[in-house]
Amino acid sequence: MSKPLSDHDKRKQISVRGIAGVENVAELKVAFNRHFHFTLVKDRNVANKRDYYFALANTVRDHLVGRWIRTQQYYYEKDPKRVYYISLEFYMGRTLQNTMVNLALENACDEAIYQLGLDMEELEDMEEDAGLGNGGLGCLAACFLDSMASLGLAAYGYGIRYEFGIFNQKIVNGWQVEEADDWLRYGNPWEKARPESMRPVKFYGRTEHTPDGVKWVDTQMGEKNKVLLWQLDATNEPSMNMDSVINVGGYIQAVLDRNLCENISRVLYPNDNFFENKELRLKQEYFVVAATLQDIVRRFKASMFWLQRDCPHRLRRVAIQLNDTHPAMAIPELMRVLLDEEKLGWDKAWDVCVRTCAYTNHTVLPEALERWPIDLFHHLLPRHLEIIFEINRRFMEVREFPGDNDRLLNMAHLCIVGSHAVNGVARIHSEILIATLFKDFYELDPHKFQNKTNGITPRRWLVMCNPGLAEVIAEKIGEEFIRDLDQLKRLLKFVNDDAFIRDIAKVKQENKLKFAVHLEEHYKVKINPQSMFDFQVKRIHEYKRQLLNCLHMITYYNRIKKEPNKHWTPRTIMVGGKAAPGYHTAKMIIRLITAIGEVVNHDPVVGDRLKVIFLENYRVTLAEKAIPSADLSEQISTAGTEASGTGNMKFMLNGALTIGTMDGANVEMYYNRIPELKQAMDQIAGGFFSPKQPDLFKELVDLLMHHDRFKVFADYEAYIKCQDKVNQLYKNPKEWTKMVIHNIAGCGKFSSDRTIAQYAREIWGIEPSLEKIPAPDEKLK
Secondary structure (H helix, E strand, O other), rough: OOOOHHHHHHHHHOOOHHHHOOOOOHHHHHHHHHHHHHOOOOOOOOOOOHHHHHHHHHHHHHHHHHHHHHHHHHHHHHHOOEEEEEOOOOOOOOHHHHHHHHOOOOHHHHHHHHOOOOHHHHOOOOOOOOEEEOOHHHHHHHHHHHHHHHHOOEEEEEEOOEOOOEEEEEEOOOEEEEEOOOOOOOOOOOOOOOHHOOOOOOOOOOEEEEEEEEEEEEOEEEEEEEEEEEEOOOOOOOOOOOOOOOOHHHHHHHHOOOOOOOOOOOOOOOOOOOOOHHHHHHHHHHHHHHHHHHHHHHHHHHHHHHHHHHHHHHHOOOEEEEEEEOOOOOOHHHHHHHHHHOOOOHHHHHHHHHHHHHEEEEOHOOOOOOOEEHHHHHHHHHHHHHHHHHHHHHHHOOOOOOOOOOOEEEEEHHHHHHHOOOEEEEHHHHHHHHHOOOOHHHHOOHHHEEEOOOOOOOHHHHEEEEEOHHHHHHHHHHHHHHOOHHHHHHHHOOOOOHHHHHHHHHHHHHHHHHHHHHHHHHHHHOOOOEEEEEEEOOOHHHEEEEEHHHHHHHHHHHHHOOOOOOOOEEEEEEEEOOOOOOHHHHHHHHHHHEEEEEHHHOOOOOOOHEEEEOOOOOOHHHHHHHHHHOOOOOOOOOOOOOOOHHHHHHHHHOOOOEOOOOOOOHHHHHHHHHHHHHHHHHHHHHOOOOOOOOOOOHHHHHHHHOOOEEEEEEEEEEEHHHHHHHHHOOOOHHHHHHHHHHHHHHOHHHHHHHHHHHHHHHHHHOOOOOOOOOOOOOOOO
């Protein structure tokens, strides 16, 4: 007779190992049916495409969750050093297809959905973009999370689960109009709420200094729940029709009015470096770090190293990376926790703080570095202001350093002083930081400063979005490049291989045909798929110099009009990006682009030799369609102003050539010396592109003529000459494709896997591992 099992042994049956994996088409169909009927409680008589999407998403999610649970178990057993990546932006895009690719389920899911009589593309289009970022910063964070997982790091991303992400952009009569991005209106199958993890986050109040230490009293607090992102739990909220178009100037206020008392996790601020509601923005920044640090401390105290009480060793088990200045409050908040709650002395607490925190800078523009009024800080976070003053006092005692008399807290300076490592995101960017913006800090502590050139994940930005190109590459060099992008250098052996050149060109043309169909369906513009696809897609800003691109559009248009019988290289110029709602000049730039398109696209003399299209509501999902089709990537920001875009890397990896930036000189000299520039400016100023409103673009003309801070005129001539060379090269398809192959082969450095490996080794003190964690149905070793 067998011995009765104890309750403890019985509970061992509650294990992810006891759940069969979903690996083949038949099992996927069964799981799909189960979720469709039992999770969604639907049948096919009442179901719509979104229901089928949710059933598929839950089916794939099961596979993902099993691995996630096993990973957490593995971390608990091995207790590795943890990395906590704090960012106010995570621009994730869609999750379904990316997850299927990463789990090697895409082919099986495709077949299962086909056998069920459904269309995979239609289901994928039901998913909302998770637009929790303005652009580059959030896209980079998403790529980094992918690489952290691929490199076997025990890493966690922390941010805010904004109820409304970056706004949806509509173009109405040529103008940008903002609509709320209610991305959660149908729910999100990729998240799991953890209401049991709710914790208090305090604001306002005052501090009391007592014999037992400092107390922060008379505070107000909110509650939040943790998914992968923090959210404030708001109740009793007034209603608002978020489907209506929001007034351009009042976009943020219209969203915030839904709940005047608890808006912290309501809306992502557009990146215009100016916040009308500064208190709410500061609340957001403190909210995410306060909630995150409570979770970090909870996890740390549950670890084996905490139980060993070996304090010096334990303090090296956590790394916190601050993604730009937005999470800078992590430094005084960590000090508050260590001083007031854990009762450490200042020196010990400061040593822990500096060892733990590291800071990544993403801008060289001084106006983009956050500064907060002291009065606002004192009102909202009085204890933290005391700590910051003490950090400043002690720093000034040991360093002779010029003071700051504008009564503003410089968050970048706080990050530098409170971190053991500071890095820029491209070699030139890092050099500019230490030579200008942070020169004084660098001279005081040069070893603190590093460079970590940004990168992108090849899983999403090649394998998923451009499977045809990935397959052609894999046929030549195998699939190792997916995990080691440096392997692409091996393509150089085939640069003169005619068959390989034809295969690369064929994939590009197929992608162009697909995108041409998309443009015709969504923009009602028929374009020449044999034309050069010329893209400039990024946030609309003066320093990004969409205006320089506009001048080229007009110049090329004028040349075709002047010599219509000449053999011109056909071009389709596409510009995409969003202007911050309060950034008037950026909105005028969009209006100019659409006005140029209205003239050019309807001119019968020009025909299909030139088209100008503004890509409405450019986002991750649209980028995944556009980038594989690109021939030319416009990276023409003013030299020295762009930290390190990642869009250029995505285009490069997908077989586009790049036109880049050169420095410039005197504005008036260029305007009077170059007839084509003068003609283009006179057309804009004279109402050629706005005949019903001749003075519509007067502000832009004045800006370029008298305040050309970003050297548009200065670079015009060199830019046009370079575009002429591009036109000539495009007429020779074989040579063009050879350059494409060289470009792809040189992409190895720009993998986010390489970037994160450098962060891990040189900042976080962790060795990346390719050790495979046992599958959910396997026993942990």
